[in-house]
Amino acid sequence: MRTRAAVAVAPGKPLEIMEVNLDGPKAGEVLVEIKATGICHTDEFTLSGADPEGIFPSILGHEGAGVVIEVGEGVTSVKPGDHVIPLYTPECRECASCLSGKTNLCTKIRATQGQGLMPDGTTRFSMLDGTPIYHYMGCSTFANHTVLPEIALAKVNPEAPFDKICYIGCGVTTGIGAVINTAKVEIGAKAVVFGLGGIGLNVLQGLRMAGADMIIGVDLNDDKKEWGERFGMTHFINPSKIEGSVAQKIIDMTKTDFDQIGGADYSFDCTGNVKVMRDALECTHRGWGVSVVIGVAPAGAEISTRPFQLVTGRIWKGTAFGGARGRTDVPKIVDWYMDGKIEIDSMITHKLTLDEINKGFDLMHEGKSIRAVVEY
Numbered sequence: 010m011r012t013r014a015a016v017a018v019a020p021g022k023p024l025e026i027m028e029v030n031l032d033g034p035k036a037g038e039v040l041v042e043i044k045a046t047g048i049c050h051t052d053e054f055t056l057s058g059a060d061p062e063g064i065f066p067s068i069l070g071h072e073g074a075g076v077v078i079e080v081g082e083g084v085t086s087v088k089p090g091d092h093v094i095p096l097y098t099p100e101c102r103e104c105a106s107c108l109s110g111k112t113n114l115c116t117k118i119r120a121t122q123g124q125g126l127m128p129d130g131t132t133r134f135s136m137l138d139g140t141p142i143y144h145y146m147g148c149s150t151f152a153n154h155t156v157l158p159e160i161a162l163a164k165v166n167p168e169a170p171f172d173k174i175c176y177i178g179c180g181v182t183t184g185i186g187a188v189i190n191t192a193k194v195e196i197g198a199k200a201v202v203f204g205l206g207g208i209g210l211n212v213l214q215g216l217r218m219a220g221a222d223m224i225i226g227v228d229l230n231d232d233k234k235e236w237g238e239r240f241g242m243t244h245f246i247n248p249s250k251i252e253g254s255v256a257q258k259i260i261d262m263t264k265t266d267f268d269q270i271g272g273a274d275y276s277f278d279c280t281g282n283v284k285v286m287r288d289a290l291e292c293t294h295r296g297w298g299v300s301v302v303i304g305v306a307p308a309g310a311e312i313s314t315r316p317f318q319l320v321t322g323r324i325w326k327g328t329a330f331g332g333a334r335g336r337t338d339v340p341k342i343v344d345w346y347m348d349g350k351i352e353i354d355s356m357i358t359h360k361l362t363l364d365e366i367n368k369g370f371d372l373m374h375e376g377k378s379i380r381a382v383v384e385y
């Protein structure tokens with residue numbers, strides 16, 4: 010069939026909207042009509058050329074929602090008409106990682122996914138002249154139709170609006186999951202969130218749900234103060250407007266008469282900046298502070314700190330997709346949204362058509378959007 014897509018033709022170039030060929034689903038695969046997709050900073054990261062796994066031409070996008078149109082041989086868990094959210098972290102429930110019970114990082118199809126290919130080593134997309142187009146994160150939601158492995162689809166409540174729940178395909182789940190699944194924040198905790206964008210605001214709402222007491226937000230953009238406050242932030246720091254280091258500032262803010270050491274119980278990097286990641290670790294409490302890396306850093310970037318920071322009990326960890334097991338957890342998160350337990354609507358700041366998709370990247374660069382969503 011033919012479908013319309015925004016194709017990443019080369020690093021650093023605007024996406025090109027065009028008709029592309031799409032082959033039907035093979036065994037174990039599913040054809041999905043994408044109804045809406047968010048634009049995540051990770052799409053920008055890959056388009057910019059900073060992603061070591063970036064491959065061109067490709068169809069980016071990994072934060073979508075849509076409807077099953079056709080299933081390939083042997084597919085049993087979804088059927089035409091089902092509403093689904095594509096999963097860049099699939100859940101096969103049979104690989105060593107899934108069965109370990111210790112991680113959400115299913116490894117069944119990770120190798121081919123990172124090469125922009127379906128599990129059989131081929132691509133379903135091509136240009137009208139036959140040039141192959143690569144898949145992205147196993148999802149390619151910047152196409153009106155896409156093909157995914159069955160294990161990379163979460164079947165969700167058909168009443169849920171596509172233009173909102175697409176955000177659960179990445180940002181919402183990553184932010185809330187980082188708090189609940191990865192950090193396992195407890196009631197009364199003191200926490201810091203670096204970077205109050207599409208991910209950071211969801212970390213804030215996760216902290217609010219978990220019952221954290223002091224929730225400090227850090228961003229270079231003062232507009233994010235008001236945004237943070239809407240999602241539970243209690244204190245705001247703009248690092249460009251303070252004297253001294255942001256880590257020391259946070260340590261001082263968290264001291265009490267009883268605890269003169271100070272430091273956050275938990276911190277989260279949602280910037281992808283390795284210097285910020287260091288501050289995020291070093292602002293946590295001696296003996297027990299946990300810092301979670303969410304941000305994705307460019308090729309070649311490395312993190313550093315004095316090993317003493319770890320010797321003295323701080324824990325540095327990371328999270329992908331908020332530690333969520335997609336087929337199991339994503340339908341529940343959609344239900345949380347439908348039941349009013351989590352907020353999404355106000356974070357969708359812009360709605361675009363596919364033809365306007367590059368505007369979504371401009372809004373992100375200008376710090377004007379939280380999430381821009383493309384509706385097909």
Ligand code: NAD
Binds near residue numbers: 051183230305329330
């Ligand atoms: P975004 O562009 O919406 O937000 C980033 C925010 O960070 C902005 O508000 C910006 O002003 C702020 N910021 C930038 N540099 C800063 C600095 N030095 N100090 C303080 N604040 C700073 O991006 P997003 O969609 O929220 O994504 C955030 C990061 O999370 C990206 O690196 C993205 O690739 C990554 N990400 C990771 C996962 C995962 O599973 N680990 C999932 C989604 C996104």
Ligand code: AHE
Binds near residue numbers: 060061062119305329
């Ligand atoms: N391809 C990059 C890494 C990109 C990355 O870290 N991706 C996150 C999801 S970001 C979603 O917005 C992730 O899930 N990683 C786990 C995985 O298996 O890809 C690189 O550096 O090579």
Ligand code: ZN
Binds near residue numbers: 049051052071072
């Ligand atoms: Zn993302």
